[in-house]
Amino acid sequence: MSRSIPSEFLAQIEAHEHWLASYPEEGKQLDLENADFHDVDLSGKILSDIILPGANFNQSILRGTDFSSANLYEASFVEAILDVANLTKAECVKIRLLGANLHNLQALGANFMRADLRSANLTNAHLRKVNLMEANLQQANLTKVDLTKANLMEANLQQAKLTEANLQQAS
Numbered sequence: 001m002s003r004s005i006p007s008e009f010l011a012q013i014e015a016h017e018h019w020l021a022s023y024p025e026e027g028k029q030l031d032l033e034n035a036d037f038h039d040v041d042l043s044g045k046i047l048s049d050i051i052l053p054g055a056n057f058n059q060s061i062l063r064g065t066d067f068s069s070a071n072l073y074e075a076s077f078v079e080a081i082l083d084v085a086n087l088t089k090a091e092c093v094k095i096r097l098l099g100a101n102l103h104n105l106q107a108l109g110a111n112f113m114r115a116d117l118r119s120a121n122l123t124n125a126h127l128r129k130v131n132l133m134e135a136n137l138q139q140a141n142l143t144k145v146d147l148t149k150a151n152l153m154e155a156n157l158q159q160a161k162l163t164e165a166n167l168q169q170a171s
Helices: 007-022
Strands: none
């Protein structure tokens, strides 16, 4: 069972959503380091362009959450549920997604350099033009994942499941 959004963050999230809707007239872009959102349900929230380096989203429920163009450098999503979430063009360098559920994730052009995706379930994810250089994908489920033009240089794919994955023009 997830906890409610901490009150100190709820107003900031609402101001960020207002900022996105009226850009740049009203509201304020959310920019916090090491924010703690563990075990919180933020499903369906529009958090595009958010700046949350080092944030803790461990065990959070983030179904359909829009993190497009977000800065999530070194954020942690251990065992989080990100089904149908959007990380398109997000900065996810050194992000931790161990055991996370990422079914139908949209992450076109995202940067997952040195990301830890061990045992993550990425079934049907759309990862075209994603940078997974030096990422750890050990035991990850990449069934039916679109990795067209993805950068997999020096990525660890030991025991990763790549059944029906599209690796056209991937390096």
